[in-house]
Amino acid sequence: MFRTYRRRLLQFVQRRKLSWHLADDIVQDTFLRVVATPSLPEQRFAQSYLYRTANNLVIDHFRRERILSFVSDPDMAFELIADDAPNPEQIAWSRQELRRLQTALDALPRHLRDVFILARVGGETYVDIGKKLGIPSQTAFSRMVKALTIVKEAMEQDEKNRSAIR
Structure with a gap:
């Protein structure tokens, strides 16, 4: 050729x-x-x-x-083009945030954590989650709302505690 x-x-x-x-x-x-x-x-x-x-x-x-x-x-x-790779400070901050999130997730009751993991990590729909867990899809949705509320409050509280220490 x-x-x-x-x-x-x-x-x-x-x-x-x-x-x-x-x-x-x-x-x-x-x-x-x-x-x-x-x-x-x-x-x-x-x-x-x-x-x-x-x-x-x-x-x-x-x-x-x-x-x-x-x-x-x-x-x-x-x-002159900006590098998209995170710098060491960003990596450290991200790891710290992941640890904080893991702590908040570990504190969730198992039935809420299961729904959270399946939805956010697994990318599953509430219908699929309901089938997997043997619950109605509306229950899966309400558990997700509750899990998100608890995680958000835990993260906010942790942030307040950290600010008070500084």
């Missing part, structure tokens, strides 16, 4: 007003993407698949160029 389509694909990409080197990189990336695809296209669709992939890479290139044109130093552009 590479030998058959490389030259034509290179000409196709160069017609998009790209330098020879950049066009060659895009053609290489095109073949890499095709090879990395879990199921290669059938032979009769191979050419259109290659051209579509190459065209999409050209479009992506021009989008990046347009974005980088707004930045004074394109080499530093990606260094």
Whole structure:
């Protein structure tokens, strides 16, 4: 496939007003993407698949160029993007909050905790919870409301206690 389509694909990409080197990189990336695809296209669709992939890479290139044109130093552009990874302080705070929530959940009566876990952790509907626990779905709902109220009050009380200590 590479030998058959490389030259034509290179000409196709160069017609998009790209330098020879950049066009060659895009053609290489095109073949890499095709090879990395879990199921290669059938032979009769191979050419259109290659051209579509190459065209999409050209479009992506021009989008990046347009974005980088707004930045004074394109080499530093990606260094200015905020990191989504939580910092150590956020990780510590999240772990503390999880411990507080676990303590509040542990204090719930079992019948309320079961509904809470099935709904919030398991993502189950109240109808499904009712079937699993052998209770009406309305009872599952009212238990969830009660569980949420108790957990919210426990978390608020814990926060007040912490504020008083500080």
